[in-house]
Amino acid sequence: MLNTLPTAGTLAAPRSILMVGSKVIDWSDWFAGHNGVYEAGTLRVEIPAKFVDWAWWTQQTEILIDVYVGFPKDPRNYSASDLTLLQTYRVDSIRLNAMTQGITLSGRDLTGLLTDRKVDLKFQNQTASQVATYLAGLVGLTANVQATKDLVGHFFTLDHVSLHRQQSIWTILTYLAQHEGLQCFVLGRTLYFGAFNSALSSNPYLIQYEPPSSDRSYPRSNAIELEFEHDLTLANDVSVRVRSYHGMKNAVYTSIATASKTAKRIERNATLAQSTQQYDYTFAGLTQAQCDAKAQQLLEQISKHEFKMEARLPGDAIIYPWTPIEVRGTGTPYDTTYQAARVMRRCSVEPSRFETTVHGKTATQAQTVVLA
Template identity: 80%
Template sequence: MTINTLPTAGSLAAPRAILMVGSKVIDWSSWDAGHNGIYEAGTVSIEVAAVFADWAWWTQQTEILVDVYVGFPKDPLNYSASDLTLLQTYRIDSIRLNAATLGITLSGRDLTALLTDKKIDIKFQNQTASQIATYLANQVGLTPNVQPTTDLVGHFFTLDHVSLQRQQSMWSILTYLAQHEGLQCFVLGRTLYFGAFGSQLSNQPYLIQYDPPNTDRPYPTCNATSLEFEHDLTLANDVSVKVMSYHGMKNAVYTSVATSTKTAKRIERDADLAQSVQEYSFTFADLTQAQCDAKAQLLLGQISQHELKMEAKLPGDTIIYPWTPVLVQGTGTPFDTTYEAARIRRRCQADPPRFEVSVHGKTVTDAQTVTLS
């Protein structure tokens, strides 16, 4: 099952958007809003159709939060923000005024910026990851939606416990903890989400159906307006990741090698080249053997994700987010697979009306075998 229905019914869509600063509705001419993966801040650029009298109000603001609402209201001539979906809340970093056109350009990031811009050096001793996430969310005024964890940070990663005592950004701490707990961490609206939200966030894929040319139709069809692929031939080889660590307290050296084998799905080539393995080596301080194994697996997955890439432009909607898998079918090639959205951008224009979504995806790791040694 997919979150979009194909073929479409062919009904006329009337997308609408409302941008608000508090209770003030912005008279915009275009905007470009992004989600840059679930571990990064999204950005926004807004063109405000302004008159000179508006300059005074904008330049007097010291803190600007813009709520971006978009959707397909039943009555496109009579609607409010409650009829639309809150896409994201953005904090404006800069205002640019054009003296010739009187226009105003707003640039900013989502409220992840509240966490990326603030560094702390608190010693989080004997606390769980969820306790830390709740504390940090409250510190910057975000509403915490945090699922409880049980392991003490200092218990499952001695080195991590030490590193959390150094001054670093709040966001670095949160994403670090989320990665090693196997959880999601992202900001949506004014809420920090920290946990496994598979049951709350739809994990059904968005389907991109490509139909190649045939004898009756000498051109391809697709529900995407643009669809491009990229294949990294270096990562198409077998990939091996070696992690080495000297643990000072234990006075021991630990090594772990994680290897993904893709031989069965590779095209036959020269015998020498067919045996090639792309090797990566990393060195970290004070990891145990179990931590070396976990780090090797993590790095292997991150590297392998970039073998196949996809970029698509789609009609505008509010159902694709960084946690939405994107499934491509119909090409008859290895590009028919599931992609993880690395970057999503929505662009909306008032005149002439236009609303589209672009998705940059990378393959979800699906190596045939993964071994540790």
């Protein structure tokens, strides 16, 4: 486990530093989020009037904020080197309140550089690692990339897709990472593309729950708050039907992916999936193989919402979207492993607090990224 239970119950003194370059900025409250692999995490920082230098802030055109958190040995004398770099965020907007004289900063982590930028380039004669290194440099990120061998043109041929159209950089990178069986994520100012087992730990974060007993009228948990949700619609069998007309082949393709309590399967005959909760999608230009892949992808996305969990925990810097969250002790089907869909941390001065909130969904196999 990533965390040790039971906790020792010792007094903790969390500290946080926010930096713009070498400049430490003062703040009263911040919210920092990490989302899944399909969107950038977000940041919001509140700066009260007593710390605001309007002249300095109004002159900035590009602001990157490094968020550090941790538990230094000396909570009265510490620096960023004593803390953990949680994430680097790029400020998208500065809101200045003329009446209170305060400032609110809003931004996203540097995954946003990759999701916002589209490219129309040919990569067939390069490996996935060469492509990742090039694309990281294209947006100014440092590349921590592990070498691969296969040329990416092989992937496109197998999937009957082409990059001779504009795609977001992030779509390309996650597509290539999937084919190589690698991880792809941005942490700080670095794009990681490879098998980073130390970062994407298989060790789960444990939430232990003890229900009330005859000796104790209240529950106990290492979570401050713990809630569960069961989607009764998705608790039944679920079917996803994908249909597509392929102009070059002058053909219509249909694929149905079905998840039941006992099995998951792909069918091409609609009569075999009539007793399920059905979702219909239509896409243009897919082959039969691509319809099958798209149906399976959408089925996984829908099915993973059957069980949901939300937990408010004491603040730390060890839970990320790739961290499995395991719940034990409820004595119900909620005792399972969840995939963190979103991790939100809040740190404030008054009242003094540092908390982590995790939104989890039933863990499934990794989603498939399909370039249409």
